[in-house]
Amino acid sequence: MRDPQITGYTPKATEGVTPDDRITVESRVVACDGGGGTLGHPTVYLRIEQQQVTCPYCSRSYVLREGAGGHDHH
Numbered sequence: 001m002r003d004p005q006i007t008g009y010t011p012k013a014t015e016g017v018t019p020d021d022r023i024t025v026e027s028r029v030v031a032c033d034g035g036g037g038t039l040g041h042p043t044v045y046l047r048i049e050q051q052q053v054t055c056p057y058c059s060r061s062y063v064l065r066e067g068a069g070g071h072d073h074h
């Protein structure tokens, strides 16, 4: 996750969606469109490299469910 103090990048807060919004998913690739409606944004595909990824559009965090997303544990 990016540190806004280092990169100067701050995800724009979207009404009704907090940066702490966490959505548990079971796939490493998730499609996010902001939930549609007025909060929506163009669909983007986010890849979870480790345990979570944050959408740059709506700041939602997608958290990979433990044990999901393939069996690449050693």
Ligand SMILES: [Zn+2]
Residues within 6 Å of the ligand: 032, 033, 034, 041, 055, 056, 057, 058, 059, 060
């Ligand atoms: Zn999004």
